[in-house]
Amino acid sequence: MRPLSRTALRPYVCPSCQLGRLPARRRYASHSSSNGPAPEIYDVVCVGGGPAGLGLLAALRASPVTSKLKVALIETQDLQKARSWSLDAQHYSNRVSSLTPSSVSFLKKIGAWDHLDTSRAQPYQEMQVWDGETGSRISFDWSMETSAFEDLRTVATMTENANLVRALLSRIAASGDENLSLFSNSTVSSITNGSDTPDGPNLSAWPVLSITPTGSAPSQPPTRIAARLLVGADGINSPVRRFADIATDGWDYNRHGIVASLSLADLDPAPFPVGMRTAYQRFLPSLGGPIALLPLPNNNATLVWSTTVENAAYLKSLSPKAFLAMVNAAFRLSMTDLQYMLRMERPATAVSDLEDPHENELTWRLEHTPQPSHIPPMVTGVQEGSVASFPLRFRHAATYVSPRVALVGDAAHVIHPLAGQGLNLGLGDVASLAQTIEYAVHHGMDVGDLLTLERYAGDRYATNAKIGGACDVLHKLYNVPGNGPVAWARSLGLDLVDRVPFVKGLLMKGAEGW
Amino acid sequence: MLRPTLRTLPSTLKSLTTTRLHSTTTTTATTSVSPNELSHFSSLASSWWDPQGPSRVLHLMNPVRHDFIASCLAESTPITTIPSTPTDAPKRNTLRYLDIGCGGGIFAESLARTIPTTTDPASSTPTRTRAAEITALDPSSTLIKIARDHARLDPVVEGHLETGRFKYVNSTLEEYIPTLTSTTTTPTSTTNGSQEGGKKFDVVTLFEVIEHIDNVPGSITPQGFLSSCLSMVKPGGWLIGSTIARTFPSWIVNQVIAEAPWPVGVVPKGTHEWSKFVNPGELQAWVQEGLMRGADGGARRGGSEVLEGMSWRCEGVVYFPGLGWKIVKGSESWGNYFWAVRKGV
Numbered sequence: 001m002r003p004l005s006r007t008a009l010r011p012y013v014c015p016s017c018q019l020g021r022l023p024a025r026r027r028y029a030s031h032s033s034s035n036g037p038a039p040e041i042y043d044v045v046c047v048g049g050g051p052a053g054l055g056l057l058a059a060l061r062a063s064p065v066t067s068k069l070k071v072a073l074i075e076t077q078d079l080q081k082a083r084s085w086s087l088d089a090q091h092y093s094n095r096v097s098s099l100t101p102s103s104v105s106f107l108k109k110i111g112a113w114d115h116l117d118t119s120r121a122q123p124y125q126e127m128q129v130w131d132g133e134t135g136s137r138i139s140f141d142w143s144m145e146t147s148a149f150e151d152l153r154t155v156a157t158m159t160e161n162a163n164l165v166r167a168l169l170s171r172i173a174a175s176g177d178e179n180l181s182l183f184s185n186s187t188v189s190s191i192t193n194g195s196d197t198p199d200g201p202n203l204s205a206w207p208v209l210s211i212t213p214t215g216s217a218p219s220q221p222p223t224r225i226a227a228r229l230l231v232g233a234d235g236i237n238s239p240v241r242r243f244a245d246i247a248t249d250g251w252d253y254n255r256h257g258i259v260a261s262l263s264l265a266d267l268d269p270a271p272f273p274v275g276m277r278t279a280y281q282r283f284l285p286s287l288g289g290p291i292a293l294l295p296l297p298n299n300n301a302t303l304v305w306s307t308t309v310e311n312a313a314y315l316k317s318l319s320p321k322a323f324l325a326m327v328n329a330a331f332r333l334s335m336t337d338l339q340y341m342l343r344m345e346r347p348a349t350a351v352s353d354l355e356d357p358h359e360n361e362l363t364w365r366l367e368h369t370p371q372p373s374h375i376p377p378m379v380t381g382v383q384e385g386s387v388a389s390f391p392l393r394f395r396h397a398a399t400y401v402s403p404r405v406a407l408v409g410d411a412a413h414v415i416h417p418l419a420g421q422g423l424n425l426g427l428g429d430v431a432s433l434a435q436t437i438e439y440a441v442h443h444g445m446d447v448g449d450l451l452t453l454e455r456y457a458g459d460r461y462a463t464n465a466k467i468g469g470a471c472d473v474l475h476k477l478y479n480v481p482g483n484g485p486v487a488w489a490r491s492l493g494l495d496l497v498d499r500v501p502f503v504k505g506l507l508m509k510g511a512e513g514w
Numbered sequence: 515m516l517r518p519t520l521r522t523l524p525s526t527l528k529s530l531t532t533t534r535l536h537s538t539t540t541t542t543a544t545t546s547v548s549p550n551e552l553s554h555f556s557s558l559a560s561s562w563w564d565p566q567g568p569s570r571v572l573h574l575m576n577p578v579r580h581d582f583i584a585s586c587l588a589e590s591t592p593i594t595t596i597p598s599t600p601t602d603a604p605k606r607n608t609l610r611y612l613d614i615g616c617g618g619g620i621f622a623e624s625l626a627r628t629i630p631t632t633t634d635p636a637s638s639t640p641t642r643t644r645a646a647e648i649t650a651l652d653p654s655s656t657l658i659k660i661a662r663d664h665a666r667l668d669p670v671v672e673g674h675l676e677t678g679r680f681k682y683v684n685s686t687l688e689e690y691i692p693t694l695t696s697t698t699t700t701p702t703s704t705t706n707g708s709q710e711g712g713k714k715f716d717v718v719t720l721f722e723v724i725e726h727i728d729n730v731p732g733s734i735t736p737q738g739f740l741s742s743c744l745s746m747v748k749p750g751g752w753l754i755g756s757t758i759a760r761t762f763p764s765w766i767v768n769q770v771i772a773e774a775p776w777p778v779g780v781v782p783k784g785t786h787e788w789s790k791f792v793n794p795g796e797l798q799a800w801v802q803e804g805l806m807r808g809a810d811g812g813a814r815r816g817g818s819e820v821l822e823g824m825s826w827r828c829e830g831v832v833y834f835p836g837l838g839w840k841i842v843k844g845s846e847s848w849g850n851y852f853w854a855v856r857k858g859v
Contacts, residue, residue: 041669068639201669228668442642443577444624446668450565451573 026207028191028243037224039194039208042072042181043447044437045227047188047209047240049075049082051097051161052409052426053233054168055112059434061175062110065441066434072181072225074211079184083169085162089119089298092261094386096302097164098156098279098294098420103427107167110434115174116159116167122295123154124277128374129494132284133335133483136491137374155279156420158294158302183223186213191243194226206448207243207404229448230405231433233426236395238411244402250395250414253475255288256312257390257417258305261383262327264376266299280376281418286335286481287311287342289392290418293331293376301379303327304417306475311342312389318346320382322358327379329362335481337365392416394472396465400457404448406433412460415468416475425464432459559656562618563664569620571833572722575756575850576620578831578839579721582852583754584642586827590856591644592716592751607635609716611648612746614687615723619661622650626671626680635679647679649715651690658684687742688734694746714748720755725791736792741804747857753801754854756831760791761847794828794846794853801826801855823858 044060046053057073060066087093099107107113130137140155172180190210194203207230210222232240241248281292289306296302305327307315315326329341341361395414400407409426436456440447480486561567592609607630616622625648630638635646652658661682665671674680683690694713720743727736734742740753747753758764765788802821809820829852830845845851 201672202663202666203669205667439577443580444627444643445577446627454565 026193026243026245028188028239038197038200039203039224039226041070041203041226041228043069043228044071044231045207045209045225045229046071046073046231046233047238048233048235048409048411049073049077049079049165049182049184050233050235050409050426051164051168051423052430053231054165054172055107055110055427055430056231056233056408056434057180058112058168058171058175059106059110059430060437061172061180063434063438065438067175068179069437069441069447070179072183072227074183074186074188074209076185076187076214079169079182082162082165083173085166087120087162090263090300091383092120092296092300092302092386093160093162094259094261094302094383094388095161096158096259096261096294096296097161097423099159099164099427100156100421100424101154103424104154104157106427106431107164110171111174112164112167112171115170117163120163120297121157121159122277122297123157124279124295125154126276126278127155127281128278128376129281130283130372130374131478131487131491131494132282133286133481133487134491135372136494137372138494139374158296161423181225183211183213185215186211188239189222191230191239205403227404227448228446229437229453232405232407232411233409233430235410236393236414238407240405241397241407241411244405244407246402246405246407247398248395249398250393253289253306253392253394253416254309255306255392256309257392258303258307258312258315259386259388259390260303260323260327261296261386262293262301262303262324262379263381263383264299264301265378265380267377278376280331280374282331283478284330284335284338285478285487286339287330288479289475290478291327291330292418292420293327293379294420301376303379304420305330306392306416306418309391314342316387316389318358319356320384321356322346323387324379324382325356325358325362329358329365331375332371333362333365333369337369394468396468400429400461401450401453403450406453406456408433413464413468416471418474418478419467419471421467421471425467428463429456429460432456559618559660562620562657562660569618573620574833574838575831576624578841578852579621579719579756580624580643581841582756582829582854583717583719583752585829586752586754586854586856587644589827590750590752590825592748606637607641607644608646609644611643611645612715612718613648613650614718614720614743616650616652616661616682617654617657619650619657619664619682621719621721622648622661622680622682623665623668623671626665626674627668629674629679631670631673647681649681649683651683651685651687653684653686655684658682687739687746691742691746714751715746716748716751718743718747718751718753720753722756724755724797725757727790737800737803740797740800741807744801744804744808744855744857749857750859752854752856754852756850756852757797758791758850759793759847760788761793761849763847764788764791764849794851797853798826798828798855805855805857820858823856825856827854828852 044056046056053073053075057071060069060071104113107116127140128137129140172182188209189212191207192210194206194208196202196204203226206226206228208224208226209230210224212220212222230240230243232238232244234240277295279292279294281290283290284307288308288311291303291305291307293301293303305312305315315323318326326341329338333341341358344357344361347357393414394416395410397407397412400412408429410422412429413425415422415425433456436452436459437447439445439455440449440452445452477486477490480490562569564570565573611625613622613625625643625645628641628643629635629645629647630641632638650661652661662675665675665680665682671680675682685693724736724740727734727739743753802824805820805824828846829841829843830848831839831850831852832842832845832848833839833850839850841852842848
């Protein structure tokens with residue numbers, strides 16, 4: 001219980017109070033660095049070219065106040081490849097995120113949305129969430145607040161991460177290459193503090209990065225750049241966070257998230273109003289977490305199934321046909337049925353399509369299980385090679401800022417994916433940091449100074465802790481199997497929320513701002 | 515309402531009473547600093563730039579200074595003609611700033627950071643402060659050293675110090691004025707409007723200084739000091755400052771609460787001299803008197819006609835813990851306020 005109480009307390013600790021100390025150790029190096037000529041000086045250096053890092057760069061380039069800043073981005077992957085990413089209309093990447101309306105409006109504001117292939121993005125207007133143990137349900141849509149003549153409001157928009165990254169890259173490219181350096185295919189081999197030049201500036205408190213192109217000869221000297229502000233958008237094992245000596249704590253959920261790109265049977269009856277799409281999430285307390293099916297264009301969908309490590313390994317080892325049977329079963333059958341099916345022996349040799357044991361089991365059991373009206377259409381196909389899994393973790397850095405260092409996205413926080421908020425929190429960080437930098441430039445502040453950065457940390461820390469904590473509590477609540485008091489209480493809560501429109505409206509408005 | 519000022523004054527005043535003395539008899543004032551004050555001041559000096567240190571509330575006020583200056587410039591930007599491009603000259607970054615009582619350089623450095631790094635700031639995209647150069651004065655050599663050392667931590671600011679667009683001068687105003695009227699010329703003086711204006715400044719700033727000037731007979735009074743400040747402003751330019759009002763709420767906060775025994779009080783008894791605080795009305799009267807004296811010639815006395823072109827602004831600010839400083843209309847008499855006067859053209 002200790003970790004839980006620590007998270008619960010965190011929102012009440014003023015972030016600026018946590019900044020009272022300078023990091024004792026400011027050094028990150030995979031091997032010793034060389035002292036070459038004076039480093040080139042940049043205003044903002046971002047390590048990591050994922051949606052958060054690229055989002056920050058695009059936001060800085062888009063604002064007239066910050067567009068003159070000299071910025072750099074370092075990414076280990078090939079950004080050129082990400083720029084030319086393309087898939088046909090029937091295939092979808094399995095890394096898909098649900099963008100809240102506030103994330104979408106941020107992307108519109110910085111001009112990145114125009115570069116997104118919106119034919120591959122799918123907004124949905126309704127969300128069905130129910131408890132697989134007790135059957136109690138909550139449906140999220142705006143119908144009670146929207147008149148019949150208006151378009152239904154969007155709950156969220158499903159977008160492939162690759163589509164978003166490509167859009168951000170072309171937005172950045174559209175801003176020209178003045179004062180911009182993209183170090184693609186490059187790793188940060190070391191981060192150290194700079195030095196004090198007797199008759200020049202004193203950079204002894206500035207981070208200096210050594211950048212090595214991947215696969216280059218070891219004899220080649222690395223590029224050295226100094227950062228007025230070093231932004232860590234470099235993921236859960238952030239080297240920038242290690243350099244700044246910022247502690248992070250959290251735990252592993254001992255769960256894996258299974259993702260897959262699926263195709264669906266035609267909706268019957270056809271959705272009304274036309275174009276209305278629904279996301280489905282069923283909590284499976286006995287199996288370790290919820291299964292969610294989120295809509296993609298052309299009757300495709302993406303799957304996120306959080307479950308125990310053993311179940312995940314079992315599911316990944318199934319044939320496509322058996323896997324589909326399990327996904328359909330997970331939205332329809334009882335916990336007992338599902339537990340039985342997850343222990344069925346897998347045929348050692350390939351069986352003919354007609355005789356898949358999982359499929360037969362599902363067909364037989366469905367005949368004996370009454371179905372509610374809100375279940376998703378049957379899943380009919382799984383895209384080859386799209387079934388994958390990733391470990392679910394919770395992390396929260398002790399602080400987001402240190403002199404000349406700021407952390408954004410996964411480097412600052414990793415949360416349970418059950419509400420699909422991870423990427424949105426990252427974009428929220430980036431929007432806030434870009435705004436902070438703009439404020440600093442406007443007011444003659446040093447963008448790397450703690451007085452500047454504490455504005456960003458103060459803006460984001462409590463929000464992120466609240467949402468990460470809420471997802472954590474939901475995860476724990478929906479992992480109590482059986483029909484005990486916890487199951488009864490959570491169902492009562494869900495039913496109540498569903499029946500009192502005022503509370504539900506508040507929740508959904510809160511969710512929009514997530 | 516009480517808490518803000520309570521939180522503010524200790525740090526602003528502690529730093530200022532000892533350091534930003536711009537008083538009176540120039541030479542004796544700087545040498546008459548008592549050993550007590552010196553040691554108190556040295557302990558403060560090391561933490562001048564510590565964002566969590568005693569000067570924190572002062573640091574937090576700095577962005578509001580920029581906002582207030584921007585609002586003054588929005589009302590009227592001093593026009594400095596550039597011969598080649600007279601039409602869009604007001605839009606460019608041509609303004610010369612003088613910061614009197616710069617202390618450790620909190621404001622001066624932030625203003626220097628807004629000067630474009632291009633070879634000709636005047637012709638680059640307009641900034642919010644329109645600054646082309648800044649000179650910062652302080653009588654304390656220790657503080658000037660702290661300011662210079664801190665400036666070296668930022669290559670942009672350090673670069674401006676090297677080109678001379680940014681200057682720290684260890685001097686009182688009274689000592690500094692004669693050096694301007696002698697042969698010195700500014701290195702990047704592209705902005706000479708008139709013969710007279712060339713030595714003067716478009717914006718003179720006076721943040722948290724005026725309330726530390728002794729009002730005793732026989733020495734330079736706050737009014738005399740303000741007249742000197744006004745004499746440095748070009749016609750059409752601004753004199754901008756901030757100070758604390760001498761009113762009943764501020765007396766409660768500063769004398770009764772802030773100097774109460776620990777843990778209520780946060781400053782040692784005797785730190786504040788409430789009687790030296792200045793009310794907006796008094797300040798405005800001093801400024802008007804100063805403007806008229808400035809117009810006094812050898813043969814004639816300046817009349818109220820010099821006041822016709824002048825413009826007066828005053829806005830109260832309140833410190834909200836956790837939120838920072840906010841401009842609150844009508845709060846001028848509660849405690850801290852900003853004021854500005856524009857000299858008639």
